[in-house]
Amino acid sequence: MSTAAPIGFQIMPLPRWLRVANGAAAIVSGERWELTPERFMTAAGHAAGLPPEFPAHVHEALEVLCKSLRDDAKLHWFGTANTEDLLVTGLAEMLRVEKMFADDPSLAKTPLLSPVIVTGLPRSGTTFLHRLLSASPDAIGVPMYRHVYPTRPEPFDYRLRLTQVKFFPWLAASKVYGLDAIHYVRPELPDECNFGMRLAGRSIIYWATSPVHTYLRWLLTQDLREGYQLYRKVLILHQRANPGRRLTLKCPHHLAWLPALTETLPEAIIVQTHRDPVEVVPSECKLILSLQGLSVREIDVQRTVESNHLKVVTYAERSAAFADTDAGRRILHLDYRTLVRDPVGAAADIHQRANLPFTSAHRNTLGRFAAENRQHKHGKHVYSLGEFGLDEAKIKREFAAYRERFLRA
Numbered sequence: 001m002s003t004a005a006p007i008g009f010q011i012m013p014l015p016r017w018l019r020v021a022n023g024a025a026a027i028v029s030g031e032r033w034e035l036t037p038e039r040f041m042t043a044a045g046h047a048a049g050l051p052p053e054f055p056a057h058v059h060e061a062l063e064v065l066c067k068s069l070r071d072d073a074k075l076h077w078f079g080t081a082n083t084e085d086l087l088v089t090g091l092a093e094m095l096r097v098e099k100m101f102a103d104d105p106s107l108a109k110t111p112l113l114s115p116v117i118v119t120g121l122p123r124s125g126t127t128f129l130h131r132l133l134s135a136s137p138d139a140i141g142v143p144m145y146r147h148v149y150p151t152r153p154e155p156f157d158y159r160l161r162l163t164q165v166k167f168f169p170w171l172a173a174s175k176v177y178g179l180d181a182i183h184y185v186r187p188e189l190p191d192e193c194n195f196g197m198r199l200a201g202r203s204i205i206y207w208a209t210s211p212v213h214t215y216l217r218w219l220l221t222q223d224l225r226e227g228y229q230l231y232r233k234v235l236i237l238h239q240r241a242n243p244g245r246r247l248t249l250k251c252p253h254h255l256a257w258l259p260a261l262t263e264t265l266p267e268a269i270i271v272q273t274h275r276d277p278v279e280v281v282p283s284e285c286k287l288i289l290s291l292q293g294l295s296v297r298e299i300d301v302q303r304t305v306e307s308n309h310l311k312v313v314t315y316a317e318r319s320a321a322f323a324d325t326d327a328g329r330r331i332l333h334l335d336y337r338t339l340v341r342d343p344v345g346a347a348a349d350i351h352q353r354a355n356l357p358f359t360s361a362h363r364n365t366l367g368r369f370a371a372e373n374r375q376h377k378h379g380k381h382v383y384s385l386g387e388f389g390l391d392e393a394k395i396k397r398e399f400a401a402y403r404e405r406f407l408r409a
Contacts, residue, residue, distance in 0.1 A: 007301045007389045009286070011293045012176040018078055018169065025077030033080045035069045037062035040084070044091030050099060054091070057226045061201035062087075068215035075210060078173070079295025083210055085166060086198060089148060094199040096151040097233050110236045112267055115247035116354070117193075119254040120273030121315055123283040125336045127183065127192075128373065129273060130250030132347055134190045135369040136362055140245040141190025142238050148187075148195050150234045152241070163187040170294065177290035181379030182283075193251035196234050200227045204253040204311075211292050211299055213307045220314050224257045228264035235265075246356075255315035262327040269354045272319065274406045275336035277399040278392055281312055283381065285388045305388050316402035323405060335408060343370040 013019065040062060045052025065087075069075065075083065101107050116139065118130045134141025145163035153159065164187050174180070185191060194205040202224055207216045238247055254261050255272075262268070288308050292299060322328040332353050339346045344366050351358035385392055396403065 007305060008387050009289050009293075009301050011296070011299060014078065014173050014176065014294070018173055022076045022078055029077075033075065033077075035066045035080070035083075037066055040066070040087045041091060043084075043088045044095060047088060047092040048095040050095045052091075052095070054094070055226070058091070058094070058201050064218045065201060065206055065212060065215045068212035068218075069210060072213045072215075073210040073295070074297045074299070075295055076297045078169070079210065082170065082295060083206070086205065086209065087201070090198040090203075091201070093148075093150055094230065097199070097230065097237065100151065100237070101233055107236060107240075108233070110240060112232075112235060112239050112265070113244070113246045114267050114269055114354075115235065115239075115249055115265065116269045116271065116350075116356075117254065117261070117265070118248075118250040118271050118273065120252055120271075120334075121255070121275060121277065121280045121284075121312060122252040123280045123287070124252070124273040124275035125334075125339045126250050126252050126273055128343070128375075129271070129334070129339055129346070130192070130248065131190050131373070132343055132366055132369055133271075133350070134248040135366055136246075136248070136347075136351075137365055138244075138246055138357070139248045140242045141248045142196070143188050144185065144191035144195060145187040146238065146241075147191055147193070150196060150199075150237050160187060173294050174290075177293060178379060178381075179287075179290055181376075182287050182290060182381045184378045190248070190250070192253075193231065193249055194253060197227055197231055197251070197253075199234070200230050202227045207307075207311070208288060208291050210295050211304050211307075213303060216307055216311060220256060220311065223260060225260045225264065228257070228260045232264050252315065255319045256311075258319065258322040258328065269332070269356075270330070271332045271334060271350055273334050273336055273339065276407060277312065277316065277402065278385070278395050281309060281395055282383045282385050282388050282390055284308060284312060285390070286381070286383045302389070305390075309390075313398055316399050320401045320405045333406065340375060 014022070037059060041052040041054055069083065116133055118126050118133065120126045131141060133139060145160045148163055149159040167187050194203055194208070197203040198205045202219060202222060204219070206212055207219070235247060262270070285305050285308055289299070289301060289304055292304060323331065332350055334346055334350065344363060347366050348358050348363065351362070
């Protein structure tokens with residue numbers, strides 16, 4: 001895909017205190033960051049207090065990711081620090097999770113209470129629907145801090161405070177792009193599986209935060225069954241921490257790996273949202289460029305737009321093909337316009353089709369949530385096709401199969 005016109009996005013200057021830190025780090029290091037699998041695995045083992053022994057698929061993922069970080073992404077110190085933290089904490093959590101299951105094999109037999117998993121093209125209402133459904137009295141959304149740290153430390157559970165401290169510099173920096181209006185996230189709010197999937201080094205989270213083009217293209221060719229098998233273990237830990245409550249989860253990026261998702265979590269209730277790609281693609285471009293802009297000294301904007309477009313096209317094509325399989329026919333579908341127009345009615349319909357209870361308590365609780373979280377609560381997200389050199393007719397052609405399969409007139 002080639003863009004049709006010049007792109008207007010520019011990297012915004014970070015807050016002064018972060019620019020000073022970036023400059024000082026660059027002087028000290030000469031901007032030569034040690035981005036190697038060996039360094040990250042060693043650091044993870046030290047953090048977990050366990051031998052840094054990882055399976056071959058993790059080694060492979062780290063080799064591709066680290067090379068892409070070195071070759072594709074022009075990270076400054078702040079971006080490097082954030083990427084390193086995502087990787088090292090994820091790998092350390094993987095070691096802890098695997099040790100827990102090795103020490104207690106009965107953990108693997110823990111039943112999951114038919115988790116609800118929201119997916120759909122990025123920017124199609126998945127975050128709002130996820131948090132709306134998580135508000136149900138018998139459901140529980142997994143907050144960001146528990147996705148980041150799925151194993152509970154003893155004797156004190158300090159995960160929320162630790163995540164808040166690490167999140168603060170990113171939150172302060174994100175204001176230059178108005179990210180609260182684009183995608184409102186906080187450590188204590190339900191967040192997406194991207195963070196939990198990162199443990200094995202194979203997750204779109206690394207593309208969202210850094211322009212790792214080579215890694216993205218490689219990841220889209222991978223099977224990810226090992227990653228989903230690990231994620232099932234993570235969900236078992238979340239379920240044990242919330243007995244009797246249905247886990248409610250969300251990640252647009254499951255669309256690329258629906259066979260692995262449904263095979264690993266056959267008891268899951270999957271809800272797929274749908275929105276016109278003509279609206280989705282520019283909105284997602286702005287989000288990804290804003291996120292990546294926080295991490296890099298400079299960015300090839302057109303290349304990011306093209307890579308991101310490939311990602312969304314891949315999601316659309318794979319989900320359209322999967323819809324005609326036996327597992328695909330069990331997916332529940334929801335139009336974005338219906339969700340915006342009547343969120344509580346949409347939630348009630350999902351509960352009914354999934355054979356889940358929906359009482360007056362559900363209606364009242366979800367009604368309060370919807371009233372308190374109306375669209376544009378944190379500001380209006382403004383974007384356009386022209387802003388990113390995108391052509392409406394071309395998008396309609398490239399998403400023809402998806403539009404024909406899922407979108408009503």
